[in-house]
Amino acid sequence: MDSITRRRFLTASGVVAAGALAAGGTAYGLGDILGFRDDAAAGRILVLVTLYGGNDGLNTVIPYADPAYAANRPSMAYGPDQVLPLAEGFGLNPGLAGLHRLWGDDRLAIVRGVGYPRPDRSHFRSMDIWQTANPERPENTGWLGRWLDRAGGDPRLAVSFEPVLPPLLAGATSAGATVPGGALKLPRGVDDKVLAGFGAPAAGESAGRARAAACYADLIRVQDLVDEAVPDEEDEDGSEQPATATGGQAPPLDRQLALVTRCIEAGAATRVYSVSLGGFDFHADEKSAQEAILASLDKPLAAFAERMAGRKVVVAVYSEFGRRVRANASDGTDHGTASSVLLMGDGIPGGLYGEPPGLTDLDDGDLRHTVDFRDVYAMLLADVLDADAHSILGGWEGRLTFS
Template sequence: MDTITRRRFLTASGVVAAGALAAGGTAYGLRDILDFRSEEPLGRTLVLVTLYGGNDGLNTVIPYADPAYAANRPSMAYDEGEVLRLDDEFGLNPGLAGLHRLYGQDRLAIVHGVGYPKPDRSHFRSMDIWQTAQPERPGTTGWLGRWLDTAGGDPRLAVSFEPVLPPLLAGATSAGATVPGGALTLPKGVTPDVLTGFGTPAAGDSPARARAAACFADLIKVRDLVDGAIPDDDGDAEAPATATGGQAPPLERQLALVARCIEAGSATRVYSVSLGGFDFHADEKGAQESILGTLDKPLAAFVERMADRDVVVAVYSEFGRRVRANASEGTDHGTASTVLLAGAGIPGGRYGEPPSLTDLDDGDLRHTTDFRDVYATLLADVLGADPERVLGGWTGRLRFS
């Protein structure tokens, strides 16, 4: 049998965490985040959830009472009996039972019609705009990266549990830290004991080899933390998969790591996590409901777990979808959508003007809330920052009334 080496393991498993950590830069080990402390009061923590692919806001927060909704989506529309009712006009997608429960407890805020002027329907361009908060011309710094510049620049203040640091955490003089928290699938013939051995430096190792060993130790910590952070679900036949194998939902793993860091007292102020797969150009209704369930369960559990802590969660996507369904029972790239907010100090309810389904801009919703209003509110009320300094003089705010 071939000898399993650290290098061969990385190649076979596709693990990026150890490679990123060994490269240095803004990559940190999990222990670096868990041990990060501050002598000053921490303030509130922001957890930003990015939904990649362009989530269909109209089938997420559903205007079931508007005749134009069913008229534009005859095979995709949910009727009053299918939605999780919020009131006499709107309901949540059936896949969002946990968030519906939070809404009923006045713990979930829904912001309607969030977008920006002259919207772009490209996934990449629009996400650049959302992450830089610069609609006219996306720059090279993210809005939270610019906040990090003003907050002292320590990368551990803003942490991503995604494989690659998202642009939103890149500042002009600093950048956040990335601690990839994805699944660790062991190649054939590699047991957890072998992995543990990889994490033990050998006598006479060069500095590079010693650092490689430390990276494997970080992977072991991620595995062990996820094992303990994701609780068993008594309602399921199988326990959730962990970092040693299986396919537990990526968002569930990421939020479990965020929760552990917060509960450990880390001084990190911002966490970035994500869930992809929202680009449904065909057969959307059932597929979106399924992936919204994948969002709902860990997100609602995380909000409940953080109920006694100063944590705010914000959920957004790069754009919504067009009002009219296409011929494949899906939707194409659109513009304005909904943003979800939950956590400490966030009053539940619906906010912002719901966009008209008849007064459209070339078939798309006209945005009624500028996303910079959302960002400014998070900067001021959660991070205690000056929004105008970070957002190029922007003075707008959300109005929770």
């Protein structure tokens, strides 16, 4: 026990990053968020769901009626009798039954062909582009971080339940809060007998370290809250998602959304929540594997949307890119370009939006985007967060409409 300090314990157990311990950073306990009240911050709430790894859009929102779809994916294609029908010759992946019910109630909007000029097929660069909203050059602030700068800079306005604060919540003068909500990992030398004191303040320590300790104490309470919010039968194994090329380990999506639900229903003034699901990089044997992971997205997401009905909450789901049109030799797909963005919630009319990219008019084997992703962001900033999208998005003039 003498060989481990509280600082080392907090860092090793994943409660907070070492940099946050040193400087106070953006690590907060759940109590900080639940108790956050700010009349000036009242408004609609944005819940952003990031799918790390590059979700295959063509086998998510499926153009089953286009002969080029089956021709390019002879063993991966879904037939008309396998999809969950939408309209215009499109259908949802069979793993998305909950979202299909929302579609039937005119509560799911699907924006097709979303991408950006001169796409990059690197996980890292493409996610950087999506999270900073700048396809032209590297950027050191996220699009929601820039919103936070203009909204007053309180980290609790933008909260992530991921293990590390995503770049999209980093501003120039402020950053969002990260509330760790995963399983507690104990380093060697620590057992139940020494845990109780880690959450207590220590004489002479900095305010940042005191907050980090409080985060650990709160993490124990977080686990209790999640256990209440997510019944055992809905949590398949309680394990964290595996690390992926663009996203590290994170609590299962149902647990992340359970925490978001808790905060919203408690009346927290937070305007933005960021959650994620990894594991979409299927280069081989994709069809059944993607259907399974889409089902793991569908169940908690549809349940969350149902629970938030009547509240001022909007959900947006995106991935860093889609996949190539033609299947590879391993019955998988390689990194591609344009894909679909899913939207649901308060004020979002259901339907298909955006021109579907052609499957024969390709750019070096990839789909040509028909909707710039900044159009989607501009709508979310202006209509959901009541913000000046033009200035936050570097003078971008476009905006998604639902007409």
